[in-house]
Amino acid sequence: MKRKIIIILSVLFIIFMAALFIFYLIKGDSTRWQVALGGIFASALPLLLLRMKHNPFNIPIIINYFLFLFCSLFLGSISSFYLHYKWWDSTLHFYKGLFVGSVAISLYKHFIPEKVRNDVSAWILFLFVLSLSVFASVIWEAYEFIGDLTVTKTMQRGGNKDTMYDLLCGVAGGLIISIYSMIRKQKV
Incomplete structure (x- = not known):
């Protein structure tokens, strides 16, 4: 179950950030495409947990990791919550x-x-x-x-x-x- 959640959340977040990366790259917004690019890498990190024999992190921690990424990268930086x-x-x-x-x-x-x-x-x-x-x-x-x-x-x-x-x-x-x-x- 934990494996599936990691894969699903990682893939969904990578797709989301990749779409934002392409959108802002085409738009020429260098600050936002760089944040989205960083989001792609940050959302791929939990996939490394799949290589471990025993993943020490429970499902709430994994979900909270993606919540933090969403709040800091998308809402905070890309949607300018930090500024507003x-x-x-x-x-x-x-x-x-x-x-x-x-x-x-x-x-x-x-x-x-x-x-x-x-x-x-x-x-x-x-x-x-x-x-x-x-x-x-x-x-x-x-x-x-x-x-x-x-x-x-x-x-x-x-x-x-x-x-x-x-x-x-x-x-x-x-x-x-x-x-x-x-x-x-x-x-x-």
């Missing part, structure tokens, strides 16, 4: 913190054998989930900074204030999932 709605950027950074925290929990369950998990402190799990969320936020902000230096000047419209606000939103999302993981671990 100031809250859109911070909301996606908050969502990214929640999402990456959920990915961290899946990775923890995948790489730490079940019989060993009882010996792992709830605080270690808390720190792992929070660290991965914060790391993702820092990497994303570095990507925005490098993107503004090399390709566009629109990713960090607010400069340092935008960067810090985005980081705080990402950390807040990660903190919520970290606290949730710690509480769940303590109940076990």
Whole structure:
């Protein structure tokens, strides 16, 4: 079932982004066709999960990945939500913190054998989930900074204030999932 969902969502999103790529390439809109091209590659990434013997990510995480792509690439960049709605950027950074925290929990369950998990402190799990969320936020902000230096000047419209606000939103999302993981671990 998981295989089918990955294939269906990936193929649909690749077709969607390829159509946008062709449309904006013909139209001569270089910013949007570049985003659509990136969307083709980003939507193909989950297909790599099919090569794994045991995919650690459940169906909600896979669906949320495509939801994030749709909200950030299509709605945010191509449909200009980032420019028209100031809250859109911070909301996606908050969502990214929640999402990456959920990915961290899946990775923890995948790489730490079940019989060993009882010996792992709830605080270690808390720190792992929070660290991965914060790391993702820092990497994303570095990507925005490098993107503004090399390709566009629109990713960090607010400069340092935008960067810090985005980081705080990402950390807040990660903190919520970290606290949730710690509480769940303590109940076990």
